[in-house]
Structure formats: C-alpha cells, structure tokens
Amino acid sequence: MLSVMRADVARVEDRLREEVRVDFPFVGEILQGLIEAGGKRLRPLLLLLAARPFNYVFERLLPAAVGVELLHTASLIHDDTVDKAMLRRGRPTLNSLFNTETVILLGDYIFARSAMMAAATQNPRVVQVFASSLAHICDGQLREIFTARELQQSIDDYRKRIFGKTASLFAGSAEMGAILGEANDEQIDALRRFGGHLGMAFQIVDDVLDLRESTDQIGKPAGLDLRQGTITLPTMLFFQLNRGNGRHAELVRRVVGGHDATDEDYATATAVIRESGALEHALEIAAEYVRNAKEELRAIPAGEGRDMLEVLADHSLSRTS
Amino acid sequence: MLSVMRADVARVEDRLREEVRVDFPFVGEILQGLIEAGGKRLRPLLLLLAARPFNYVFERLLPAAVGVELLHTASLIHDDTVDKAMLRRGRPTLNSLFNTETVILLGDYIFARSAMMAAATQNPRVVQVFASSLAHICDGQLREIFTARELQQSIDDYRKRIFGKTASLFAGSAEMGAILGEANDEQIDALRRFGGHLGMAFQIVDDVLDLRESTDQIGKPAGLDLRQGTITLPTMLFFQLNRGNGRHAELVRRVVGGHDATDEDYATATAVIRESGALEHALEIAAEYVRNAKEELRAIPAGEGRDMLEVLADHSLSRTS
Incomplete structure (x- = not known):
C-alpha cells in the first residue's frame, strides 16, 4: 500500500545524501555511510503522508522531509x-571512530543542515514547529539522563520523557506535512496528535524490542536500557506485576541501580522481565496509542492518503527491528 | 556613546534569563549563572545597532537579538x-561540573531555544541567515579540530577557519538586524560585510590576548591555543618573521606539535612569540579589518546609528579582555 510513496521517499534519500556532503577528508564518507545505513525514514514518510489527503506538492514538502530526518x-x-553506543543500525557509530569532540561538532553540523532545510520551507509556522520539536527532543533526552537509575519514577514520568525524546518529532513531522499541504487548523491539530500517538507507540515498541530481541536483530546492542539504568515501560510494568516483591524484583532493582551487576545478572534480569508478561502488557499499551492515533484520522477526508496513514499506524506495532 | 543602547541590551538580558529557565533541579541555576556571567553581548548589540539607522522597532528585533546570543x-x-576548558568568562564551565553527556544535551537545549527565537521573528529570511550562521560556526570549529597541530596551513586557511568560527555570526547578526530594520538590499549586504570584518578583527584580537594576557585578565586559561595545538595568526606570523629557522622556531614547532612539551616549554614558546613582534603585526591585520568594516558604513545613512557602529568597530581593537 505504501509503495506508491517509494519514489518520493527515494528523492528524499537523494537529497539527504547531498546535504551531508562535507569537504573534510574521511568525515564526508563516514557521514554518507551513516545516511545510507539509513533506518526506515519514518519521519519523512509521515510528513509526506500527512500532506497526501490535501494539497500534495512534493517540491514544497521536500525540504521539510529532509529536515526532520x-x-x-x-x-x-x-x-x-551520550549512550557511548558502539553500534547503531548495525554499523559502528561515529562515537567508535572519532573522539567525542569531533562527534559533538558533526552532530551540530547536521543540526545546522537540518535547520537550513527548515528555513528553506520559507514557512514561519513550519520553522516554529521544527524548533519546538528540537527543544522537546532535548528535554526528553535530559529527562532520560536525570531519571536514570531512579526507581521512584512513575509511568507518567516515562510518558513525558518518551514524548519528548521520540513522539515530539513524529507529532511535528505530521504537523509540518499538514501545514505544507494546506490542511485546515482542525485537521492540522488532528494530524499532530496522530503523529504524537504514533511516536509513543513506536518508542514503546522500541523499548520492548530492546528487551526481547538480539543485537543482530535490532542493529544496536540489545539490553542497553537496563545497562544504562534507563527504566522503560516494560521494567515498570514488571515491578507492578509482581508488586515489587520477591527475588526477581530484587535482582532487577539491583541491576537497574547499577550496583555490581555482572553480565549474568543482566541476562537473568532480561529473562525474568520477559517471562513476567510485562512485554505483552507494554505492547497492549502501544496498541492503545495506535487506536487513539487512528481515531484522530476521522478529521481527515477519506481516501488513499488517509488509508496510507492507517497502514503506517498499524505497521508501528508489527515491526520487529 | 553606546550608552543609549544600554536599556535595550538590558531587556535582551532579561529575556535571555527567561529563555534558559528549565525545570531540572540544579541545571536551571547553572544555566542562569552561565547567562549572568555574561560576556559583552556584542552580537545582540551589533544586531540592534544594524537596525538603528533604519526602522528600529525593538520588539521586532528582540527575539533575533536573544537568538544570536x-x-x-x-x-x-x-x-x-571540545576544549575541555575548565574556565570560561572567569567561571567554571559546565564541563567541569557535569559529565560530557549532560553538557552535550544542555548545549543542544540552548541551540533549540535559539532556534525558537529565530522562528519567533516570523521572518523566513532571518531564519535562513540564522541557520546558515550555525552551519558556518560548525564548519569553522571542525576546521579547527582537523587542522590542529598541522604546521602546513596558510594564513588563508586561518582566515577561513575564524570566519566560520566567529565572524559568520557577527556577519549574520548585522545582516539580521538590517533585514528586520527594513534596510534595502545594498545596505543589508554592506552591513553583513561590516559584521564579518568586525568578527575577523574580534577573533584576531582574541588570539592575540590568548598569548599576551594572564588567565585572570581574560577569564579563561591563557595560552590555551598553543596547548591545544591551535595555530593562530600570531604563531603563523612568528614563523614568517623568523622564516621558520632557529632555535626559537624549533621550540614553537615542537610545542605546537604537542611532543613532550613541558609547562616551561609552553611559557618559553609564549615568550618568544611575544618578543618576535608577531602580536603587533597581528593587531595591524586586525586594524585593517576594522578599517574595511568602517568603509562599508558608507552605504549607511549618516547619523547617530552609523556613528555607534563606528564606535563598536573601534572598540573591538582596544579591548583587553
């Protein structure tokens, strides 16, 4: 169903590669590799799809689509x-190739290119959504750092944190697409909420995959959250399910606290969370977000555009990597 | 002369403090302190002054002025x-208080706030200048990293590098002010060049101060450039003056190369550069930039606004911290 979008997403990819062309030896190739390794281009796809039921002018959408990616x-x-991750999307991270200094500046450079893309839309409202998405992302990531290894946080804290870290850019992407597609304000708001719910579901599934799949499968080190003391929904639900009591809960608490945990401890902690039913419970909550997302589509005119948005929403639940 | 601007700069300061208000314990206070420690607010001042000879509407300039700072x-x-500096503006840096992870994200967060300010101008042209200034800054900083300890670079390489790192935001600030003041295109271009020349002079003076003054005087560690292998104009001129020959040149080469240099070596290297006349020569080049900057003001209507821009240009040469 989404294959009708393939050509436009490919044009976004081409432009992405152009945008990260730099004239520093070596770095240029690394950035190209990073872009080519890719990921699923979900944010540009969402942005394009949000304009699809309205006035879809690809050239107008292109800079924003490149900008969000x-x-x-x-x-x-x-x-x-921050994560000191050595692997991402199945490839070595910049972090494993360069010193921290260089990585920070390369990140800043890509930020700058993304801001130029937002500016290229020439649309003040789009620029505003773009900038506030960036602020939300930083806020979410800071929350993640400041709540690490902190067992007293609630599921609401978690929701707030992943909204910033992930869902805000999904919400922003959908909103920008709708604005550039000249949807009306009610439709723009509905699509923003659609994107937000989708992003929440996406991050919850990500947090489940981190505990459920192998490193090979997800292209980044599995079980990283536990090791970093990032307390995600499945871990919170695990504590709820066993009321925080017992030998298993004690082990997970110790592992998340980071106190003298061995590799075996991490493996056992992962196993007991898996076996508790917490992953299934988390996926139900993700499914609820997808249902809420689809509810929002009522505000959108029926047709192929809306159908594709539905497919995208369903897809966020069924992914395994 | 510039005192007439004091009230407006104070309003920029108030807004700056508001913008870095965050609800993370401890971090908020640190960011407030960072903003209060201040610096000279040269970029906002330049931005405001660039609008002064034209249609000066403070409320329209405010978000951009806050954004550039x-x-x-x-x-x-x-x-x-990047510098692992422990001192800046006479205060401990964030880097000396938090781990690298947190510092990166706090920087990103301030970037995000600045982008929101640019967006708040609602002026696509301003947003575009803003984004491209950011790209230039990153480019300049990357050049600095990639040319560190590299003795084969030319003065042109140096000019390119400091244009990115420093002068681009001076150029951008003046350009944004002129755009928001509704100057005509010729005047906007002239003010952009004015800002660029001013920024070049400013950075050259900075590089001279690094070698000439004490840590107390400049509020950051003196002699940092030599230690980091950053080859600045005075060092380049030092090599030119003695044709790269002799015991002194050999010492400076070794120190900049970072090979087993002791604290005494750094002190001696600083002394021989000072005594070579290279600092005075560098300041002459800075003075030439200031002259070129003032030339550009011919395109600007005579009056108090233009006079203040001239004062600002002269000031960049006479500063000692």
Whole structure:
C-alpha cells in the first residue's frame, strides 16, 4: 500500500545524501555511510503522508522531509555519544571512530543542515514547529539522563520523557506535512496528535524490542536500557506485576541501580522481565496509542492518503527491528 | 556613546534569563549563572545597532537579538567540551561540573531555544541567515579540530577557519538586524560585510590576548591555543618573521606539535612569540579589518546609528579582555 510513496521517499534519500556532503577528508564518507545505513525514514514518510489527503506538492514538502530526518540523525549522533553506543543500525557509530569532540561538532553540523532545510520551507509556522520539536527532543533526552537509575519514577514520568525524546518529532513531522499541504487548523491539530500517538507507540515498541530481541536483530546492542539504568515501560510494568516483591524484583532493582551487576545478572534480569508478561502488557499499551492515533484520522477526508496513514499506524506495532 | 543602547541590551538580558529557565533541579541555576556571567553581548548589540539607522522597532528585533546570543552560548558550551576548558568568562564551565553527556544535551537545549527565537521573528529570511550562521560556526570549529597541530596551513586557511568560527555570526547578526530594520538590499549586504570584518578583527584580537594576557585578565586559561595545538595568526606570523629557522622556531614547532612539551616549554614558546613582534603585526591585520568594516558604513545613512557602529568597530581593537 505504501509503495506508491517509494519514489518520493527515494528523492528524499537523494537529497539527504547531498546535504551531508562535507569537504573534510574521511568525515564526508563516514557521514554518507551513516545516511545510507539509513533506518526506515519514518519521519519523512509521515510528513509526506500527512500532506497526501490535501494539497500534495512534493517540491514544497521536500525540504521539510529532509529536515526532520537530518534532525533525527543529528540527535542520534549526540545520543550515541551520550549512550557511548558502539553500534547503531548495525554499523559502528561515529562515537567508535572519532573522539567525542569531533562527534559533538558533526552532530551540530547536521543540526545546522537540518535547520537550513527548515528555513528553506520559507514557512514561519513550519520553522516554529521544527524548533519546538528540537527543544522537546532535548528535554526528553535530559529527562532520560536525570531519571536514570531512579526507581521512584512513575509511568507518567516515562510518558513525558518518551514524548519528548521520540513522539515530539513524529507529532511535528505530521504537523509540518499538514501545514505544507494546506490542511485546515482542525485537521492540522488532528494530524499532530496522530503523529504524537504514533511516536509513543513506536518508542514503546522500541523499548520492548530492546528487551526481547538480539543485537543482530535490532542493529544496536540489545539490553542497553537496563545497562544504562534507563527504566522503560516494560521494567515498570514488571515491578507492578509482581508488586515489587520477591527475588526477581530484587535482582532487577539491583541491576537497574547499577550496583555490581555482572553480565549474568543482566541476562537473568532480561529473562525474568520477559517471562513476567510485562512485554505483552507494554505492547497492549502501544496498541492503545495506535487506536487513539487512528481515531484522530476521522478529521481527515477519506481516501488513499488517509488509508496510507492507517497502514503506517498499524505497521508501528508489527515491526520487529 | 553606546550608552543609549544600554536599556535595550538590558531587556535582551532579561529575556535571555527567561529563555534558559528549565525545570531540572540544579541545571536551571547553572544555566542562569552561565547567562549572568555574561560576556559583552556584542552580537545582540551589533544586531540592534544594524537596525538603528533604519526602522528600529525593538520588539521586532528582540527575539533575533536573544537568538544570536543563545546560539553563541550554545556553541561556547559545546566548544568548552571540545576544549575541555575548565574556565570560561572567569567561571567554571559546565564541563567541569557535569559529565560530557549532560553538557552535550544542555548545549543542544540552548541551540533549540535559539532556534525558537529565530522562528519567533516570523521572518523566513532571518531564519535562513540564522541557520546558515550555525552551519558556518560548525564548519569553522571542525576546521579547527582537523587542522590542529598541522604546521602546513596558510594564513588563508586561518582566515577561513575564524570566519566560520566567529565572524559568520557577527556577519549574520548585522545582516539580521538590517533585514528586520527594513534596510534595502545594498545596505543589508554592506552591513553583513561590516559584521564579518568586525568578527575577523574580534577573533584576531582574541588570539592575540590568548598569548599576551594572564588567565585572570581574560577569564579563561591563557595560552590555551598553543596547548591545544591551535595555530593562530600570531604563531603563523612568528614563523614568517623568523622564516621558520632557529632555535626559537624549533621550540614553537615542537610545542605546537604537542611532543613532550613541558609547562616551561609552553611559557618559553609564549615568550618568544611575544618578543618576535608577531602580536603587533597581528593587531595591524586586525586594524585593517576594522578599517574595511568602517568603509562599508558608507552605504549607511549618516547619523547617530552609523556613528555607534563606528564606535563598536573601534572598540573591538582596544579591548583587553
């Protein structure tokens, strides 16, 4: 169904590659590789699709679509420095190739390119959404750092944190697409909420995959959240399910606290969370977000555009990498 | 002469403080302190002054003026991480208080706030100048990293590097002010060049101060450039003056190369550069930039606004911190 979008997404990819061309030896190739390794271009796709039911003018959407993917890439680069991750999308991270200094500046450089793309839309409202998405992303990432290893946080804290970190750019992408497609204000708001719910579902599924899949499968180190003390929904639900009592809960608490945890401890902690039913419960909550997202589509005229948005929403639940 | 601007700069300061208000404990206070420690607000002042000979509407200029100072602050935060500087503007850097991860994200957060300010101008042309200034800054900082300890670079390489790192935001600030003041295109271009020349002079003076003054005087560690292998204009001129020959040149080469240099070596290298006349020569080049800057003011209507721009240009040469 989404294959009708393939050609336009390919044009976004071409432009992405052009935008990260730099004349520093070596760095240029690395950035190209990073862009080519890719990921699913979900944010540009969402942005394009949000305009599809309205006045879809690809050339007008292109800079914004490139901009959101660059913004996402820049934030991954900085996040990998933060996470000290050595692997992302199945490839070595910049962090494993350059010193921190260089990685920070390369991330900043990609931020700058993304801001230029936002500016190129010549649309003040789009620029405003873009800038506030960036602020939300930073806020979410800071929350993640400041709440690490903190067992007293609530599921609401988690929601707030992942809204910033992930859902805000999904919300912003959909909103920008709708604005550039000249939807009316009610439709723009509905699509913003659609994107936000979708982003929440996407991040919850990501947090489940981190505990459920292998490193090979997800292209980044599995179980990273536990190791970093990032307390995600499945872990919170695990504590709820066993009321925080017992030997298993004690182990997970110790592992998340980072106190003398061995590799075996991490493996056991992952296993007991998996076996508790917490992953299934988390996926139900993700499914609820997808249902809420689809509800928002009522404000959108029926047709192929709306159908594709539905397909995209369903897809966010069924992914395994 | 510039005192007539004091009230408006104070309003910029108030807004700056508001913009870095965050609800993370501790971080908020640190950011407030960082903003209060201040610096000279040269970029906002330049932006305001560039509008002064035209249609000066303070409320329209305010977001852009706050935006350029936030952009500058964000880039200092990341630069301090890069430099591993423990002192800036006479205060401990964020880098000395938080881990690298947090500092990167706080810098990103300030970037985001600055982008929101640019967006708040609602002026696509201003947003575009803003974004491209950011790209130039990153480019300049990357050049600085990639040319560190590289003795084969030319004075033209140096000019290109400091244009990116410093002068681009001066050029951009003046350009944004002129755009928002509704100057005509010729005047906007002239003011952009004025700002660029001013920024070049400013950075050259900075590079001289790094070698000439004490840590107390400049509020950051003196002699940092030599230690980091950043080859600045005075060092280049030093090599030119003695044709790269002799015991002194050999010492400076070794120190800049970073090979087993002791604290005493750094002190001696600083002394021989000072005594070579290279600092005076560098200041003459800075003075030439200031002259070129003032030439550009011919395109601007005579009056108090233009006079203040001239004073600002002269001031960039006479500063000692």
